[in-house]
Amino acid sequence: MQSSRHISWFRDVGLADRPAVGGKGGSLGELQRAGIDVPPGFVVRTEAFEHFIRALEAQAPLRARVESLDSGDLDAITAVSRELRARVEEAELPDDLKQEILAAHAALGSAGHAPIVAVRSSATTEDATDASFAGLQDTFLWVMQPDDVLRKIRSCWASLYSVESVSYRRRQGFPEAAVAMAVVVQTMVDARTAGVMFTRSPTTGDRSVITIEGAWGLGSAVVGGEVTPDRWVVGKITGEIPVRDISDKAIRHAPAPGGGVVDQPVDDAQRREPCLSDEELQALRAVGRKVERHYGRPQDIEWAIDRHTNHLLLLQSRPETVWSNREIAPAATAAADPLTHVMSIFGGRK
Amino acid sequence: MNSKVEKRGFPLPSSVKVVPGTEAAQAAYPYTIQFTPPDDQRFWFYNSMHFPEPMHAFDMVTAEAAYCALGAVNTRVQCLPTTLGIDHRIINGRVYIGGNAVTDPAEIEKRTAEFQKRAFYYYANWETLYAQWKQKMLKLIQDSQDLPKLSLPEFEPLEHVHAGRGVATNHELLVTYQKTLEGYFRMWHHHFEFLLLGYGAYLTFFGFCKKAFPEITDQTIARMVAGIEAEIFRPDEELRRLARHAVELDLDAHFVEGTTADEILASLRTAGEPGHRWLEELAKARDPWFNINVGDGFYHYHRGWNDDLSMPFAALPEYTRRARAGETLLRDVGKLQQERVQLIADYRELLGTDEERAAYDQMIGLAHRVFPYVEGHKFYCEHWYTNLFFNKIREFGTLLQEAGFFAKQEDVFHLTHYELELAIIDLMNAWSSGSAPRGPAHWPPIIAQRKAAIVEWAKHTPPPALGPIPDVIDDPAIVMLWGITRESLDNWLSSDDDKDSKEVRGFAASSGVVEGTARIVKSVEEISRLQPGDILVCQVTNPTWAPIFQKIRAAVSDIGGSMSHAAIVAREYGLPAVVGTGNATTKIKDGQRIRVDGGRGVVTLL
Numbered sequence: 001m002q003s004s005r006h007i008s009w010f011r012d013v014g015l016a017d018r019p020a021v022g023g024k025g026g027s028l029g030e031l032q033r034a035g036i037d038v039p040p041g042f043v044v045r046t047e048a049f050e051h052f053i054r055a056l057e058a059q060a061p062l063r064a065r066v067e068s069l070d071s072g073d074l075d076a077i078t079a080v081s082r083e084l085r086a087r088v089e090e091a092e093l094p095d096d097l098k099q100e101i102l103a104a105h106a107a108l109g110s111a112g113h114a115p116i117v118a119v120r121s122s123a124t125t126e127d128a129t130d131a132s133f134a135g136l137q138d139t140f141l142w143v144m145q146p147d148d149v150l151r152k153i154r155s156c157w158a159s160l161y162s163v164e165s166v167s168y169r170r171r172q173g174f175p176e177a178a179v180a181m182a183v184v185v186q187t188m189v190d191a192r193t194a195g196v197m198f199t200r201s202p203t204t205g206d207r208s209v210i211t212i213e214g215a216w217g218l219g220s221a222v223v224g225g226e227v228t229p230d231r232w233v234v235g236k237i238t239g240e241i242p243v244r245d246i247s248d249k250a251i252r253h254a255p256a257p258g259g260g261v262v263d264q265p266v267d268d269a270q271r272r273e274p275c276l277s278d279e280e281l282q283a284l285r286a287v288g289r290k291v292e293r294h295y296g297r298p299q300d301i302e303w304a305i306d307r308h309t310n311h312l313l314l315l316q317s318r319p320e321t322v323w324s325n326r327e328i329a330p331a332a333t334a335a336a337d338p339l340t341h342v343m344s345i346f347g348g349r350k
Numbered sequence: 351m352n353s354k355v356e357k358r359g360f361p362l363p364s365s366v367k368v369v370p371g372t373e374a375a376q377a378a379y380p381y382t383i384q385f386t387p388p389d390d391q392r393f394w395f396y397n398s399m400h401f402p403e404p405m406h407a408f409d410m411v412t413a414e415a416a417y418c419a420l421g422a423v424n425t426r427v428q429c430l431p432t433t434l435g436i437d438h439r440i441i442n443g444r445v446y447i448g449g450n451a452v453t454d455p456a457e458i459e460k461r462t463a464e465f466q467k468r469a470f471y472y473y474a475n476w477e478t479l480y481a482q483w484k485q486k487m488l489k490l491i492q493d494s495q496d497l498p499k500l501s502l503p504e505f506e507p508l509e510h511v512h513a514g515r516g517v518a519t520n521h522e523l524l525v526t527y528q529k530t531l532e533g534y535f536r537m538w539h540h541h542f543e544f545l546l547l548g549y550g551a552y553l554t555f556f557g558f559c560k561k562a563f564p565e566i567t568d569q570t571i572a573r574m575v576a577g578i579e580a581e582i583f584r585p586d587e588e589l590r591r592l593a594r595h596a597v598e599l600d601l602d603a604h605f606v607e608g609t610t611a612d613e614i615l616a617s618l619r620t621a622g623e624p625g626h627r628w629l630e631e632l633a634k635a636r637d638p639w640f641n642i643n644v645g646d647g648f649y650h651y652h653r654g655w656n657d658d659l660s661m662p663f664a665a666l667p668e669y670t671r672r673a674r675a676g677e678t679l680l681r682d683v684g685k686l687q688q689e690r691v692q693l694i695a696d697y698r699e700l701l702g703t704d705e706e707r708a709a710y711d712q713m714i715g716l717a718h719r720v721f722p723y724v725e726g727h728k729f730y731c732e733h734w735y736t737n738l739f740f741n742k743i744r745e746f747g748t749l750l751q752e753a754g755f756f757a758k759q760e761d762v763f764h765l766t767h768y769e770l771e772l773a774i775i776d777l778m779n780a781w782s783s784g785s786a787p788r789g790p791a792h793w794p795p796i797i798a799q800r801k802a803a804i805v806e807w808a809k810h811t812p813p814p815a816l817g818p819i820p821d822v823i824d825d826p827a828i829v830m831l832w833g834i835t836r837e838s839l840d841n842w843l844s845s846d847d848d849k850d851s852k853e854v855r856g857f858a859a860s861s862g863v864v865e866g867t868a869r870i871v872k873s874v875e876e877i878s879r880l881q882p883g884d885i886l887v888c889q890v891t892n893p894t895w896a897p898i899f900q901k902i903r904a905a906v907s908d909i910g911g912s913m914s915h916a917a918i919v920a921r922e923y924g925l926p927a928v929v930g931t932g933n934a935t936t937k938i939k940d941g942q943r944i945r946v947d948g949g950r951g952v953v954t955l956l
Binding site for chain 2: 201204205206207208209233235236237238240241242243244327330331332333334335337338339341342343344345346347348
C-alpha cells in the first residue's frame with residue numbers, strides 16, 4: 001500500500017521528515033531504512049491533525065480559545081483544557097481521513113485477521129519539556145478494534161490540550177498554529193521479554209558500554225517502573241558482560257483479553273531467572289551498535305523480543321540527552337613531550 | 351566505607367607471636383629482617399604474591415636480593431619521585447613488606463627533576479637499552495653455565511701443580527659460591543632495571559582508559575597492550591607444537607594419561623625412527639624453553655621443566671588427544687594481532703575529541719614500547735637464571751651431604767646463604783687441615799628443627815597485613831606490583847569482619863561466569879589433585895601453570911592484580927578468573943561448590 005497525504009508508511013520516512021511525522025515516526029522510519037527490524041506500521045502525519053482541527057474549527061473556534069488564555073489563570077486553563085480535550089476525543093474524523101487510516105490499519109493485518117496495534121503520539125518538537133508531556137500516557141498498547149484505533153489517535157491529539165501542555169505553551173507564548181502532532185500506529189509485539197537499552201552508561205556516561213534493562217512481558221512494565229528489571233552492562237566493543245544484576249521480577253505486563261494491558265504475576269520459577277540469554281544480549285549489543293553508528297551518537301532504545309518468533313525488534317530509538325548535553329572534561333590531552341604523561345603515575349597524588 | 355573499618359587496623363607486628371617450638375628457626379633469619387618494636391609504627395603486608403609458602407632459610411636470599419635491587423633502582427638510580435624502596439621482615443616463615451613513601455613536597459620536587467633526567471632517557475631509548483639488556487642477561491646466563499663443577503679431590507690435580515697455579519681447589523669452592531651469589535644479586539638488579547618504568551607506562555595508559563571509559567574492564571585494557579608473542583607463552587606453545595608433531599609422526603598412542611614422563615620417554619625410545627625424531631624435537635624445545643619453573647622462581651623446590659619433566663608431560667596426553675581430534679592447538683598470531691589492532695581502533699573511535707585521541711595514541715604508544723620487557727623479563731630472570739642458580743646451590747648441597755653435613759642434598763636449603771658460606775669454609779678448612787669438618791656434628795639437629803618449623807608454620811594462616819592502615823597508598827611500586835590499594839585493604843578487613851558472608855571479592859581478571867567444584871591448591875606439589883572441570887583456588891599462580899589451565903573451568907587467587915599471571919593466563923584460555931581476593935584459599939573449602947563471576951570479581955559460595 002502506498003503512502004498518502006495523511007499516512008506515511010515507515011519505509012517512506014526518515015529523520016528529515018520529523019516536522020510532519022514527529023520524532024518517533026521519523027526514527028522508526030529511519031531505523032527501518034537502516035535495515036533494523038521494527039514492527040511494521042505507519043504514521044498519521046501532522047497534515048491529518050491539521051485536517052481534523054480545521055474540521056473542528058469550522059464548528060467552533062479551538063485554537064483562538066487557547067491563545068486567549070492568560071498563562072497565570074489556572075482555573076480558566078483547566079476549564080478550557082477539559083472542554084477542548086473532550087471535543088478532540090469525541091469528534092468524528094473527517095471521512096476521507098478516517099478511510100485512509102482504516103485502510104492502512106487493515107493493511108497491517110494478515111489473512112483476514114485484524115491487526116493488534118500500539119498507538120503512540122509522535123511529537124514534532126525536540127523540546128524536552130514538551131516531549132515529557134507527550135510521554136507514557138499517550139502510548140496505547142494492544143489496541144484491537146479499528147474504531148478503538150481512531151479513538152486512541154484522537155486521544156493522542158487531545159493530550160496536546162492537557163492542562164500541562166496548554167500552560168506550558170501559554171507561558172512560552174507559543175503560537176497555536178504551529179502546534180501539531182503525528183501519531184504512530186504500529187503492529188503490537190507480543191513480547192516475551194522487553195525493555196530498554198542505552199548505548200552508553202547512564203551512570204557514568206561511559207561510551208564503551210551498553211546498558212540493557214529488561215523484564216518479562218511487554219516493555220511498558222520496565223518503562224513505567226512497575227518492575228525492577230534485570231540489568232546487564234555489556235562491553236560495546238568486546239561483548240564481555242561484566243555486570244549481571246538479575247532481579248526478582250514479580251509481575252509482567254500482558255495483553256488484556258479485550259485490549260490494553262494487564263498486570264500478571266510471574267511464576268515463582270521464572271521470577272529470578274534472567275529474562276535474556278547471552279546470545280540475545282549479544283544480538284542487542286549488535287543492533288545497539290548499528291543504530292548508534294547510523295545516528296552517529298549514543299541512543300536510548302526500546303526493544304522487545306517476540307514471544308512466538310523470538311525475533312528482536314526495536315520499538316523506538318532516540319538520542320541520549322543527559323550525558324550528551326553535559327560538558328565532559330577530556331581524560332587527557334596530547335602532551336608536547338609524550339613522556340610527561342607518566343608523571344600521572346610517578347608524580348604522586350595531586 | 352563503613353566506620354567500623356575506618357577505626358580498625360591490622361594486628362601490630364609485636365602482637366604476632368612466634369609459633370611455639372619454632373623460636374630457633376625464627377632466630378635463624380638474619381637480624382636485619384626480624385621485627386622490632388619501632389616496626390609497630392608502620393604498615394606491612396604479607397607478600398603472599400611472591401612468597402605464598404613459609405620460607406626456607408636459604409630461599410630468603412631471593413627477598414634480600416630482590417628488595418636490594420628494587421630499592422636501588424627506585425631510590426638511587428631512577429629516583430622515583432614519591433617512593434623509595436621496600437623493607438622486608440619475616441615472622442613464622444612469612445615475608446612482610448612495607449614501602450617507604452616520600453611525602454615532603456620539596457624532596458618530591460628534587461627527585462622529580464632527577465627522575466625526568468633518568469627515566470625519560472630510558473623511555474626515549476627503550477628499544478636500544480632493552481636489546482642491550484637481553485645481551486647482558488644472556489651473558490649472565492652463560493657465565494652461570496660456565497661456573498666450574500665442584501669437587502675436592504684427595505690430591506690437587508697434577509696438571510694444576512705443574513702449571514704453577516698456586517691456588518688450591520678448596521679456594522675455588524669459595525670463589526664459585528661467591529660468584530654464584532654475585533650473579534644472583536646482579537640478575538635482580540637487571541630484573542628491576544626496567545620493571546617499574548615499564549609498569550608505570552602501562553599504568554599511565556590504564557589510568558587514562560579508566561578515566562575516559564569508567565566502566566572498561568581491566569582485562570580489556572590488558573588485551574590492548576599485551577604482546578601476542580611474548581616469551582612467557584613460548585613454553586606452552588612448544589608443548590602444543592610437540593603434541594602436534596607426535597600426532598604427525600603417529601606417536602600419540604605413547605602419550606597415555608596417567609603415565610610418567612620417564613615411562614613415556616622410555617616407550618618413545620623404542621619407537622624407531624619417528625620416536626627418535628620426536629625426541630630430537632623435544633631436545634630443541636628444551637633449550638631454552640624448558641628453562642621455566644613450575645613456580646614463580648622464588649622457591650628452590652619450584653623445579654624447572656628441564657629438571658622435572660612431570661609438568662610438561664602431564665599436559666601432553668590431553669594436547670595430543672586434541673591434536674588428533676583435529677584442533678590446530680597453535681594460536682593464530684595474525685588473527686590475534688588483527689583483533690588487537692581492531693580493539694585499539696574501536697576504543698579510539700569512541701573518544702570524544704581529536705585532542706583526546708592524540709593523548710590516547712601517545713600513551714598506548716609508550717605502553718606498547720615498554721610491554722615486551724614487562725612480559726619478557728620473567729623468562730630470563732625468574733625462570734632461566736633462577737633455575738641455574740638453585741641448581742648450582744644443589745651442587746654445594748651434594749658436596750656437603752657427601753661430607754656428612756646433612757642427610758640429603760636438598761637440606762642445604764635449610765641454611766641461610768650466610769650460613770652456607772660458613773659451611774663451605776668449614777669444608778675448605780677441613781680439606782686443608784686434614785681434620786674432620788665440624789658441620790656434621792653441628793647441622794643435623796638444626797636442620798631437623800627448621801624442617802619441623804616449616805611444617806608447623808604452613809598450618810597457620812598469617813594475617814594479610816600488620817600495623818596501622820595508611821590513609822592513602824600512593825606508592826606506585828606497591829600499587830603496580832601488588833595491586834594493593836586502600837580499597838583492597840578495606841576489602842580484606844571487611845571480609846574478616848563478615849565471616850559468614852557467602853561472597854569473596856577480588857579483581858575482575860577475566861570475564862565469564864561458571865560454577866564448579868573448588869580445589870584449593872596451596873603449593874605446586876598439590877597441582878596433581880586438580881580434576882578436569884575443577885575451579886582452581888590458589889594463593890598465587892603463574893604462567894608456567896598454563897598447561898593445567900586446559901583442565902580447569904575457572905581460577906581464583908588470593909593475590910594479584912589484573913596484570914598478574916593468573917589473570918594473563920586465564921584471559922589467554924578464556925577462563926573466568928577472580929584475583930587478589932585476599933583470602934579465597936582460607937574462606938573456600940576444598941571440594942565446595944562455588945560460582946566464579948570473573949567479570950564482576952565475585953566468587954559466591956553455593
